[in-house]
Every structure is written in C-alpha cells, then in structure tokens.
Amino acid sequence: MVSRLNRSVIVYVSYSGNTEEMAHFIRQYVESYGIEVDLYDVTAHIRPIDLSRYDVLFLGTFTWDYGSVPEELEDFLSVVDLTGTEIAFFGSGDTQFGGDSLYCRALKQLKATYGSKWNLLKVEQSPRGYQEERIYHWVKEVVEDVYQIKKSKNIRTALSE
Numbered sequence: 001m002v003s004r005l006n007r008s009v010i011v012y013v014s015y016s017g018n019t020e021e022m023a024h025f026i027r028q029y030v031e032s033y034g035i036e037v038d039l040y041d042v043t044a045h046i047r048p049i050d051l052s053r054y055d056v057l058f059l060g061t062f063t064w065d066y067g068s069v070p071e072e073l074e075d076f077l078s079v080v081d082l083t084g085t086e087i088a089f090f091g092s093g094d095t096q097f098g099g100d101s102l103y104c105r106a107l108k109q110l111k112a113t114y115g116s117k118w119n120l121l122k123v124e125q126s127p128r129g130y131q132e133e134r135i136y137h138w139v140k141e142v143v144e145d146v147y148q149i150k151k152s153k154n155i156r157t158a159l160s161e
C-alpha cells in the first residue's frame with residue numbers, strides 16, 4: 001500500500017456560501033474517518049499552500065459567467081504546483097443559468113484540464129436537505145479509495161453516535 005500522510009485539504013471558492021457549505025459537510029465526513037482536514041478558502045487566503053503535504057485535494061467551486069471557472073480559482077491554480085496531486089472536484093451551480101449544458105460546467109472544465117479519477121460532485125444551489133446524502137456517498141467513494149479503508153457503518157450513523 002502507498003504510504004499516506006492521513007491529511008487532506010479542501011480548497012474552495014464560494015461567493016454566496018453554497019460551495020462553502022459543501023466544503024464543511026465534506027470536512028465533517030472526511031474527519032469521521034480519523035483523517036485530518038485543512039480548509040482553505042481561496043478568496044480569504046494569501047498564504048501559499050504546499051499541496052504535497054496532503055494525500056488528496058478536494059477542490060470546490062461554483063460555476064459563473066456562462067459556465068466559467070471563477071477568476072480567483074484560476075489565479076490560485078496558476079501559482080500552485082499540482083504535480084502528483086490527486087484531485088476530487090465538487091461544487092454548486094444552478095440549472096436556471098443555461099440548463100444542463102452550463103450546469104456546473106466549471107467542474108467539467110477543471111476535470112478536463114487537471115484530471116480526476118472520481119466523479120464530479122455537483123449540487124444545485126444549497127447542499128442542505130436532500131442533496132446532503134449525495135455528498136457523503138461521494139466522500140465515502142473518494143476517501144475509501146485514497147486510504148484503502150472501509151467504514152463498516154454508514155458515516156451518518158457513526159457521526160450521530
């Protein structure tokens with residue numbers, strides 16, 4: 001098995017809080033595996049980040065301006081070294097902005113550029129409510145793949161104990 005650092009990072013950009021809420025759910029679910037999680041808000045940080053300190057990067061963004069990646073995230077990505085970084089993409093969008101073809105299109109673009117072995121996690125607007133369940137299934141898929149572990153119990157059951 002590949003040696004692991006047992007630490008992951010969630011980097012996100014969010015204007016109105018939906019992607020940020022997703023980041024918080026993801027952190028809670030990842031931590032339930034005993035894995036440390038750092039949160040990094042692209043719009044609030046100016047300090048550099050060393051991605052080689054983490055086993056996996058959860059990278060979150062909303063979609064903007066006819067399917068675009070927000071500029072703040074593009075700037076961030078242009079200065080970090082992503083060599084060897086495994087990335088799982090997540091984010092919020094809204095089908096009212098151009099229907100299915102533009103829905104969460106920023107994530108599609110990022111995956112095409114940087115690659116990812118996992119499915120994109122797309123949420124419509126706020127993740128609270130019925131979409132929460134999709135977040136923890138996605139986290140389970142990524143974490144259990146990266147760390148080669150299995151949680152016998154449902155993450156939510158474990159969290160509520």
Ligand SMILES: Cc1cc2nc3c(=O)[nH]c(=O)nc-3n(C[C@H](O)[C@H](O)[C@H](O)COP(=O)(O)O)c2cc1C
Binds near residue numbers: 016095124
């Ligand atoms: C000007 C504008 C353009 C947008 N364009 C898109 C788009 O092309 N595709 C999409 O899926 N969502 C689009 N959205 C919706 C946002 O991505 C959505 O509201 C998202 O939940 C915002 O995430 P945040 O709360 O993390 O900032 C747009 C929103 C605004 C205000």
